[in-house]
Amino acid sequence: MKLTDNMDVSENPAVPNTAMEVTPDADDQSQETESEGRQRSLSDINSILEFAKLERSDFKPQVQCLYFSEHLENDSIKLLELDQPVLDSILSGKSVTIRGDKNDGAVLVTDDKTYDFKEAETSNSMLLLPQLSFSSDLPSEGDQEIVQKKVGSVIYNYYELRPIKPRLKKLRKLLEENPYRGKECEGDELDTGKKYTLPELQDRVQASNKEIVEGLRKLNACELSGYWRVLDFEFLSTVVYHVLQLCDENDWLTTGVDLAQCCDVLQELFPIELVQHVVRCFARDGDGEEKSTATAVPLCEDKVCKHFAELCLRNSGKFNLSDFSQAWQQSVPEGMTTSLSQIQGMALIDRSSQPEVIWYYCVDDLPDDVAERFEVLFEERKKWSLEEITPYVIDLTSEKTDVGALLTKFARASMLNGIKVFSSRKTL
Amino acid sequence: MVQILVKLPGDETECKEWAIVELQGDLETRHPVPLSGKFIGDLHFAHKDAPVLIIGHHILHGKVMSLEKPFAVITKASNSETADGSEVTPMEADHADQALAPTSGSEDNPSQPSYHVKAIIRKKVLFKTRPKPIIAHVPKKL
Incomplete structure (x- = not known):
């Protein structure tokens, strides 16, 4: 690998070379390049510069001679391409973890984000140098000097990170x-x-x-x-029944649930933390959070009504819509008003059938993968209006992709009786 | 199943910075001998920043690039750092986690396998063009 003498260069004006390969001279004296071997001298460097027709004065005086390290670590080292938040997490000592189950691909997680791993290969070779001076680190003037720099590893692949939605x-x-x-x-x-x-x-x-x-x-x-x-749904319903009964007795639906008293009364039946949990599940957003010190927790009408709708629909197949609406309104606590908007994403209504029917169809039971989600949705129903499909895909949106963008990519739009409807892109 | 921590070694808060010299193609020796310890070439920086690398009788012109996304150089943490010094396989780590008390976090589990971030790479010297041969004597035209 050592360029031994000038003759070598001059005798081989153009050594045949495969198109993409840099083939450094490995010559018979290569064994002498071992640690005690002849070090590269300034005259070596300058004579080759001369042959290359390069002016020494065009360059900074310090020449970095690159050597392979005596102990190349090519396999034990991996390169991981980072984006700024991950880098910041590592540098600030926050947890950055690779996690995954046996059968799932590995992901990298920071405190609050999930990234997919992908191995990328390159046909270039990347020489890793623990120490290397860049132009700005080098003096512009002074005597010519040689500094040896060691290549620790030669790497041909690295891992890319791609932020993904958590797989929950x-x-x-x-x-x-x-x-x-x-x-x-x-x-x-x-x-x-x-x-x-x-x-x-x-x-x-x-x-x-x-x-x-x-x-x-x-x-x-x-x-x-x-x-x-x-919580098992039937068990949850039992707890809710008891809590609402207390609400009725104490007029808590208007004043808010007195959590301490509620737990006190029900503690013989259920663990205290469970009663607290259930009340919080039905609390208005922002109220009843664990940090909240308020003693009275107001219940959320929409959440309570939704619970009763689920109770009606969960195991009953298709339900006559008007019968359901009536039964539902009667099941909720007095003073609460039911509305179909409360159960978007939980139940589907078929208005084309006679009579109109409603059935339990919950977005939580559908696949997380976007393509799979649309496939399942179009199996359930061939054509959806924007209003109908939105609750079933809204959880798949991100900052960059809204519902419209998802539909453009995964559905076919057409007009039906003057209404825009979406159907599968797959031809049947 | 298993969690592998990626972190700076020990209690360090600073991270070393390494650099990459990236070459189009591959480095080979003319004879099949190990590369360890071998001389590669001379790296010059012109006053105008442009790097020039001379390998054998080839000259390469390159440029210095800042990486848009930096690289972390990671390496498996040596097993001697685990609590009992024994080899930790993912399976064992799994059992170790199962044995934890329900409330204790697994984050600080010393027997957890981990990757150490040896260095961060933010800059590379890229030589992406084909090397030019150095021709010492141009044959004179007759």
């Missing part, structure tokens, strides 16, 4: 292995599914900690005895 379906799947059905059911013959602590969920779910906590909140999961649990 799994969170629900894991928690539904063992929903909470009440303290008397703990340890009974049905209590066989696994229960998960937060660290265990972090091990299994491909999402950042913040996104997992947010996902738990959306699932209305509750931390009981250290385990995160979703």
Whole structure:
């Protein structure tokens, strides 16, 4: 690899070379380049500059001679391309973790974001140098000098990061292995599914900690005895029934729920943290948060009504719409008003059938993957109006992609009786 | 399943900065000998910033680029840093996490496998054009 003498250059004016390859001279004296071998001298450097017809004075006086390190680390080193937030997290000592289950691809998570990993290859070779001076680091004047610089590794690939939506379906799947059905059911013959602590969920779910906590909140999961649990719907309904009964007795629907008193009365039936949790699930947004010190927690009409709609529809197949509307209004606490807008994304209405019918169809049960979501939606119904489909895709939107953009990409628009409708792009 | 921490080694808060010299193609020796310790070439910087690399009898003109997205140089943390010094496989790490008390975070688990960020790379010297041969003696025209 050493350029030994000038003859070598002059005798081989143009050594045949494969198009893309730099083939440094490996010559018979290569063994002498080992540590005690002949060091490259200024005269070596200057004579080759002369042959190259380059003026020494055009260059900074310091010449960096590159050597491969004696101990090349090509396999133990990986390059990870970072974006600024990830870099900042690493440099500030915040947690940056690669996580994933056996069968899922690995993701990288910071405190609050999730990134997909992708390996990228390059046909270029990247020589990694722990020390290298750039032009601005070098003096412009002075005597010519040689500085040796070592290449620690030669790398041909690196990992790219791409920010993605957290994959939270799994969170629900894991928690539904063992929903909470009440303290008397703990340890009974049905209590066989696994229960998960937060660290265990972090091990299994491909999402950042913040996104997992947010996902738990959306699932209305509750931390009981250290385990995160979703509540069995029938059990939840029982708790809600008791809470609303107390509301009725104490006029809490107008004044807000007195959480302390509520827990006190119900603590014989349910754990206190569970009662608190259920009241908070139905509290108006912003009220009843754990930090809130307010003693009275006002309940949210929409959330309570939605719960009763689910109770009516969940196991009843298709329901005559007007019968349903009547039954639903009668089931909710007095003073609350039901409206179909409360159950968008939870139930579908077919207005073309006689009579009109409604059935349970919840966005939470649909796939997270955008293409799969649209496929399932168009299997359920061939044509959707914008108003109908929006609640079923709104959770897939991001800052860059709104509902319109999703529909443009994944659906075909057409006009039906003067209304714009969306159908599958796939030809049948 | 398993979580692998990516962090600066030890308690360091500063990170070393490395550099990349990127070449189109690959470096080879004429004879199949290991590359370790071998001389590669001379890197000159012109006063006008332009880098020139001379490898054997090839000359390469390049440019210095700031990476839009920096690279982290990561390497598996050596096992000697784990609590008991034993090899940690993902499976073992999994069991170790299962054994944790429900309330303790896994973040500080010393037996957790991790990658250390040895350095950050923000700049590279890119030689993307084909090397030009140095011709010492131009044959005189007859």
